[in-house]
Structures are given as structure tokens and as C-alpha cells.
Amino acid sequence: NAGVMQNPRHLVRRRGQEARLRCSPMKGHSHVYWYRQLPEEGLKFMVYLQKENIIDESGMPKERFSAEFPKEGPSILRIQQVVRGDSAAYFCASSPVSGSRTDTQYFGPGTRLTVL
Amino acid sequence: DQQVKQNSPSLSVQEGRISILNCDYTNSMFDYFLWYKKYPAEGPTFLISISSIKDKNEDGRFTVFLNKSAKHLSLHIVPSQPGDSAVYFCAAGPNEKLTFGTGTRLTIIP
Numbered sequence: 431n432a433g434v435m436q437n438p439r440h441l442v443r444r445r446g447q448e449a450r451l452r453c454s455p456m457k458g459h460s461h462v463y464w465y466r467q468l469p470e471e472g473l474k475f476m477v478y479l480q481k482e483n484i485i486d487e488s489g490m491p492k493e494r495f496s497a498e499f500p501k502e503g504p505s506i507l508r509i510q511q512v513v514r515g516d517s518a519a520y521f522c523a524s525s526p527v528s529g530s531r532t533d534t535q536y537f538g539p540g541t542r543l544t545v546l
Numbered sequence: 547d548q549q550v551k552q553n554s555p556s557l558s559v560q561e562g563r564i565s566i567l568n569c570d571y572t573n574s575m576f577d578y579f580l581w582y583k584k585y586p587a588e589g590p591t592f593l594i595s596i597s598s599i600k601d602k603n604e605d606g607r608f609t610v611f612l613n614k615s616a617k618h619l620s621l622h623i624v625p626s627q628p629g630d631s632a633v634y635f636c637a638a639g640p641n642e643k644l645t646f647g648t649g650t651r652l653t654i655i656p
Contacts, residue, residue, distance in 0.1 A: 463644075473590070
């Protein structure tokens, strides 16, 4: 049973470009979460999605950031017009279809975004 | 504001001894707590969790203790093994939106 998959593992962008980060949840999981980890900090919640629905995006910056989880295909975290402060590790997690708040979140290996 | 705090950035423990990692929280709405372990260049791996209706949960070498009145939880690892060397994060939530601490780097000395 494959775990949560994220790609790319490393992404380098110049200021002003767009970054697209992909996350495929574990088989049987329909809940996806995105977190960001800045250097020397803990993971910060960004957004919680179910298939075709954004459930909670209270941790998302108001501008330039968007997320989706389509009916088919991976979840995408999109950052437009990246700035140096967006450099971080972005982690995706998934949990089972039951949606219980105590369901364990299983994390992917992360995408390390570097903005030059 | 840091609602989940891990005040020890690092900890070194002799192999075979007990490792105790601590975590404090400030949000009274938190009622579900988890510990994750993270190796470099990997995502966090779930270790153990506890809900606020309990004060202890045990899984093999790992035990988590919760003191609700002090808003404090701890993770005990015994006996400590070299493979336990990693960064440990505590996380908490009233729901799926987890709040993480900044982590404690545990080093097990052979």
C-alpha cells in the first residue's frame, strides 16, 4: 500500500513564477491537508480538502495561494508569483474516508520549494 | 502566538535509557494530541496519540502522558534505541486542523 506521494520533491523557481505542488493521498483516503514548514519552525496548517471541496482554508495566505482536490487526479497546491518568503517545505497529509477528526493524518515526504 | 510549545530544541540520551520529550499547550479547546517523528528529508511519521478523556496511552516502547490541568503532555521512549534519533513534533487540535510545536531533536548516544 503506497503512502502519500508528493512531487516534485524539490522545486526551484525564480521570483514571479508559478509553483505547482502535487499530492496523491494514500489509497482509500479522501481527505487531504496541506502544511508548510518554514526553517526552524513547526508545521503550519494551510488547507483541508475533500474531493472537489475545500473544507477549511483558514491557514492559506489570502493572495497568490490556491488549492484544489479534483474528482480525478492529485491535489494541487498552486502558488502564483512566488516570492523569496515562500521558500519552505510543503507537506501534504491524508486521512481515511471516515472523516473522523481523530483519524490519523499520514504525511508525504514533502516538496522543498526554493525561490531564487 | 505559539499555542503548542516544545521548549527543548534538543535532547541527548544514552542508548537503553529513557527519553522524555515534553510539550505544553495554551489552547483549552485542544482535546486531541499526537506525536510525530521526522527524519531529515522525509515527512513526519505518526507515532502515538491521546485524547483528552485519557491521561495515558501506551504503544510498545512509546507512552504518552497527558496532564490537562497543567496543559502538558510528554512522550516517554524506553528503552531508547539508535533508530529513535530524529526530530519529534507534538501536535494538537480540536479538529483536523493540527497545530504543531517546533520540534525537539533527539539524539541517542550508543
